Amino acid sequence: MTKLADILISAKTTLPWVLTSIGAPSWMISLLVPIRESGSLIPQWPLKHRIERYVKRQRVWRVGVLVQALAILGMVPAVAMxxxxxxxxxxxxxxxxxxxGRALCSLTMKDMEGxxxxxxxxxKLVGIASGISGLLSLLSAGALILGKEQFxxxxxxxxxxxxSVLFIATLPLSLALNAEVESENDRGGDSFLQTLKGDAALVHLIISRCLLLHSAxxxxxxxxxxxxxxxTFQLPYFIAASSLAAFLSSYVWGSWSDKSAVLTIRIASVICVIAGTAFYFCYQMGSLWLNVGLFFLLSVGYAGVRTARKTYLLDIAxxxxxxxxxxxxxxxxxYVLLAFGGMYAVVYPLINEHIIALMTGFLVLGLGQSYWLKKEK
Incomplete structure (x- = not known):
């Protein structure tokens, strides 16, 4: 349910369309994904020290869910009024x-899954959840496509x-979960830099992930x-493409990640590079179906990158x-996302559609960096 809510309020589809449809400045679009992602990532180091006090991690996760629900609910009157x-x-x-709120959920969900x-x-767990949410979101997109443009x-x-309702509905459903995490080692006092120096696999994963962020x-x-x-009102088609990609590919990516997350990252990265390259050379054709099709391909690759790197991190610690x-x-x-977001907010008005080529170049670098990742199985 939270994955379905994530898709419906996505910073890659719904929110860009909202900003475009209300006539907000174009530079705001460049900040959506960096804010969504970096805002949930940067606070995690200080939050970690507070979360470790709570053995029952599911309680912290519920707080994060509630914060997300209220934030989305606040967007409705902002857009309307x-x-x-x-x-x-x-x-x-x-x-x-x-x-x-997403930062709290991100930290604690890994503990709960582990x-x-x-x-x-x-x-497979990550894949099944993504697949089911993709199917439900696809049905939602179908309802939108059947709706009239004046609405x-x-x-x-x-x-x-x-x-917002979906997030709130997960709270009673999560009462049956009980994930207690006790301290198993003496690394809790390590500093930020000590943690980075302590495991080369973690460092290479971070570098690879920073480059492959461009899939989002x-x-x-x-x-x-x-x-x-x-x-015209095209948002439902992009939501449908993203949802269909999650539904069709997530379980496959999850199964492959359980066998080799590293190999899965490489395969998914290649798909993202192909989608970015094809869009850059074909967007001038002005074909909605071609653009949506390439967005579907990109979404398939993104689902693979995301599922594989999550599984990899769960398995190495x-x-x-x-x-x-x-x-x-x-x-x-x-922090890297925030830097990229600021850079692209400045660069986009200057290079316009060529930003696709720039980002695809970073995806190629991310694919190359993935060959430094050690096998986790």
Whole structure:
């Protein structure tokens, strides 16, 4: 349910469309993914020290879910009542709040998965959850496609409100979960730099992940470039493409990750590179179906990168060490994301569609870096 809510309020599809449809400044689109991702990653190191006090990690996870639900709920009146600039600014501010809740969930969900699911089945767990949420989101996109264009803003508000409801609905459903994490090692006092120096596999994973972030960063530009060519209500098609990609590929990626997360990262990276390259050379054709098809291909690759790197991190550590690794990796990636976001907000108005080529180049570097990752199985 939380994955379905993530898809419906995605910074790669729904929010870029919201900002475009209300006439918010274009530079705000460049900040959506960096804020969403870095805002949930940078706070994780200081949060780690507070979370370690709580043996029952599921309680902290519920707090994070509630914060996300309230942040999304606040976006609805912002879009409905405020002028373009202030509505866009309000969405960005609430996105920061949402990201803080996501930071709590990110840290604690890894602990919950590590305690409740044994090694060799974790990739399938991530894949099944993503696949089911993708199917449900695909049905939601189908309902939007059947809707009339004059109800565009009503549909946008409905999507946002429904995502908030989904988060709230998970709270009673999670009462049956009990994930207790006791300290298993003496690394809890390690500093940020000591943690990085302590495991070369962690360092290489962070570098690879920072480069492959572009599988997410590039997605909003697929949407915004297509929107600039045709201002009809196309959002449902991109949501459908993303959802179908998750539904069709997530279980496969999860199964492969359980066998070799490293190899899965490489295969998924190749798919992202192909999608970015093809879009750069074909977007001028102005074909909605071609653009959506390439967005689907990108989403398949992104699902693979995300599932594999999560499984990899779950498998190379355990207990509090896993929490420490997650916090360290996510904090570094968060700062890098913020730097990329600021750079692209400045560069995008200058190079326009050529930003696709730039980001695809970083994906190629990420593919090369993945060959430094050690085998985790």
């Amino acid at each position: 405020l002028d373009a600039f202030y509505a866009g600014a309000g969405i960005l501010i609430l996105l920061v709040v949402l990201s803080l 305690v409740l699911i044994e090694k060799g089945r974790r990739g 565009e803003q009503v549909w946008l508000l409905f999507i946002m409100g429904f995502a 960063l590039i997605a909003p530009f697929f949407v915004s470039i297509t929107t600039s060519q045709d201002d 355990s207990g509090d060490t896993r929490t420490q690794y997650v916090a360290t990796a996510n904090t570094v990636v968060g």
